Amino acid sequence: MAKDLRYFLDWLRTSGPVDFVEIDRQIPRDLYMTLIQEKLAKERKYPAVMFKNVAGYDWPVVTGLFSSYRLLAHALEVAPTEPGQVLAEFMRREANPIAPVPYSGGTGPVQEVVLTGEGINLADLPIQQHCQGDSGRYITIGCLICRDPVSGATNVGTYRHELKGPNRMGCMMNPVQHAETIRARYEGAGKSMDVAVFIGHHPAYHIGAASRGPLEHDELAVMGGLLGEAVEMVPCKTVDLAVPAHAEVVIEGRIHPGSFQMDGPFAEYAGYYGAQMNVPIIEVTAITRRKQPIWHDLFPSFREHTQVGLLGREAQLYRRLREIVPTIVGVHLPPSGANFWHCYVSIKKRVQGEGKLAGLAVIGSNYDVKHVVVVDDDINIYDDEEVLWAIATRVQADQDCSIVTNSFGAHLDPSAYSETRSEKGPMTTKVIVDTTRPMSRKFPERVSPPRELWDSIDLKDYLPKQ
Ligand SMILES: Cc1cc2nc3c(=O)[nH]c(=O)nc-3n(C[C@H](O)[C@H](O)[C@H](O)COP(=O)(O)O)c2cc1C
Incomplete structure (x- = not known):
């Protein structure tokens, strides 16, 4: 089985409610999912959460996949009780990239359903408004793929996308980002830029998309290294790009020169609203997806945002x-x-x-x-x-x-x-x-129990049974 979102959720299920909670009760699309994450956080709980019944949608929504260091450990298949090992394992995998390969299994799972023309309606996706002061509904954890017209390199990065119409969405790219450098090159040449945004995959994909390097740096190979297997790619249906075959959803489209619209206010990771800005607009040419897709969301004004990278x-x-x-x-x-x-x-x-x-x-x-x-x-x-x-x-x-x-x-x-x-x-x-202790004078000895005694005691043997 390919390492995709479903594979990861099955993995988390075996770890129990500390890391994964599934909620059956019906919930409205906007504001509630983020609020429940905040309420859990007040109790110092940071699990990934699957909302199985979002009013008006057939799709389950999963969120919080990066909310704790334990979850990052799971993404890299490290014991969640060993936070010190997570960084070492990340560095080991990051140093061993694996190039992407073409998908050989026929129609990729992400293209089981293909919607084009009148069939496209972004509002049909369970994209939510996360916070009261946000200007609208945002896709917050898609990976945008584009190709540099100069080097031919493929670039992947995570950008927020505000719904602007049935087939229009924003793409907020800071000037320092490679995707914006690439977009400006197309704009300068008076050409449209093909893009494809994939949503819903193993968290290693997003950790890889956040990796920094020169513009030619191949994030798909980093993703492969982090996963420990090559990313399998299928050609898009309406643009000249390829996307991971095992994603849940892909939105294909084009950014045309001179096409901008306002984005924001938007609740940002520091816990404050960010200002409005003019951002490029994607004209959507196709939505492809699995037959029974899972929607992946991320709460942007929460720790999961800053823990992806x-x-x-x-x-x-x-x-x-x-x-x-x-x-x-x-x-x-x-x-x-x-x-x-x-x-x-x-x-x-x-x-x-x-x-x-x-x-x-x-x-x-x-x-x-x-x-x-x-x-x-x-x-x-x-x-x-x-x-x-x-x-x-x-x-x-x-x-x-x-x-x-x-x-x-x-x-x-x-x-x-x-x-x-x-x-x-x-x-x-x-x-x-x-805070390091001085070397030039004796510092009092720290009180701590003997290691062997500590290791020999399991609280379960002493506390009353639940
Ligand atoms: C959840 C998440 C959301 C992000 N949203 C944005 C965004 O809206 N705009 C932006 O410029 N960068 C955003 N970033 C940062 C970029 O994704 C990140 O810097 C990435 O490495 C850029 O890739 P690129 O320079 O190869 O295009 C986001 C990162 C994460 C993890």
């Missing part, structure tokens, strides 16, 4: 840090910092000043990070409370904190400032908090 960012940081601090043990961008703005680094400190050096290496390697906390390797960087405890018991602010002002930062940080500081801009202040 998390491992790629952590891997990049880890590689750079290792060159400067070879005793690095781990690096994590926790959800408490929107998976961008806090960075926890653990090291096996060998020399005085190494904690500060690690912090400087982080802020010199990644412009998003605002607050770096460097810890000794007895602190679990996947546990905010432990990191805060290290700050409480190992830090004196005047000697262990360093502030760097006026550096370039993230545009979605609402507190970012301009050169004059009087208005919003792209600049932020960075802080390094070095």
Whole structure:
């Protein structure tokens, strides 16, 4: 069986309700699914959720596939109890890309149903409005495929698409993105750009789509590497591109030169609404899908948004840090910092000043990070409370904190400032908090139970039976 969305959901089912919840009760399409995810989060629960009965639609909707580090572990077939292994496995798989291959099984599952012409109506898809202040209904986790007219390279990236009509949807691409560079090349030549957006696949596809590299970098090969098998591709029906045969849905179309419309406001990952902007419009030429499709959605103003590309960012940081601090043990961008703005680094400190050096290496390697906390390797960087405890018991602010002002930062940080500081801009202040214990004086011994005793005790043997 190909590793697709169904394969992954079957995998999750065996893991139980910590990772996967299926809801039978009927639910409205808009606002409710995100609200239920938020309510679960208030109870510190971050499972993937399948809504089996969305009013007015035959399709089940699955969401939250990236909401926890455990789920990222599942995507890479690592034990979810071993967060420290997830990054290592990601880096191993990312370094071994597997080129895509043509699908050899006849009609690809994603083309069991082909809708063209009058048969196209985007409103028939269970695309939802996620938050009250959003301007409309958005596809939030499609992978957009296009081809660079200069190099011929295929590009894949995740972009949001707002419904604009039965056969029209937006495509919000920041100027830095490869897809936008490619679109501008078509626009410059006065030509339309063929695109295909596939929705609903194994999460490794989306993790791969978020991987960074030069424009020619083949995201489909990265996806293959992350999956551990080649992505099988079928030719599209109405545009000159190919798509993964085992996706749930594909929307084919064209972006014509000069075709733009307003997009937003839109609830963004930092937890605030993003401003309106003019975005290119896709004219849809076909919708292809499975006979009984599953719709994959992502809650954009939630941690699952920022965790899709998390491992790629952590891997990049880890590689750079290792060159400067070879005793690095781990690096994590926790959800408490929107998976961008806090960075926890653990090291096996060998020399005085190494904690500060690690912090400087982080802020010199990644412009998003605002607050770096460097810890000794007895602190679990996947546990905010432990990191805060290290700050409480190992830090004196005047000697262990360093502030760097006026550096370039993230545009979605609402507190970012301009050169004059009087208005919003792209600049932020960075802080390094070095919690590593001093080497030049004895530090009290940490209280912790003996390892063998800890490992020998299973709470189930002591607590009352449920
Ligand atoms: C869930 C999700 C939604 C995203 N939405 C957008 C978006 O609407 N616009 C955008 O410019 N980037 C968006 N991104 C970031 C791009 O997908 C990401 O930078 C990707 O690497 C771009 O690929 P490309 O440069 O190869 O085209 C999103 C990322 C994720 C994970």
